[in-house]
Amino acid sequence: MIRPNHHLYIRRGKDGKRYVQKPLSTFDNFTTVVSSLYPLSGIPQVVSVFSGSAQGVSIVTWGSALFVGLVFTAYGIKHRVAPMIITNSIWVILDSLIIIGVILNG
Numbered sequence: 090m091i092r093p094n095h096h097l098y099i100r101r102g103k104d105g106k107r108y109v110q111k112p113l114s115t116f117d118n119f120t121t122v123v124s125s126l127y128p129l130s131g132i133p134q135v136v137s138v139f140s141g142s143a144q145g146v147s148i149v150t151w152g153s154a155l156f157v158g159l160v161f162t163a164y165g166i167k168h169r170v171a172p173m174i175i176t177n178s179i180w181v182i183l184d185s186l187i188i189i190g191v192i193l194n195g
Contacts, residue, residue: 121172128179135183138190148191155184
């Protein structure tokens with residue numbers, strides 16, 4: 090049986106007790122770091138949009154990305170998945186900045 094939260098080390102059950110699952114591997118830790126740094130790849134787009142070059146940047150695309158980021162952030166908060174909360178919160182901030190930049194400079 091596949092457990093959807095297999096990546097969590099400690100999880101609280103519905104009864105409030107803590108359940109210990111398998112320890113995180115080196116690959117799990119590496120993936121957590123990479124997924125937390127990945128949103129930084131959006132910074133060049135933010136810089137580009139705020140430097141006056143918003144032509145060709147789709148507000149619909151970035152609005153969709155913002156919506157998905159909000160949904161995934163909410164999911165991460167509900168299920169207490171810290172890497173998901175961190176990564177998607179950063180994306181929400183970057184997506185919002187890009188949309189603001191397009192509105193101001195587009």
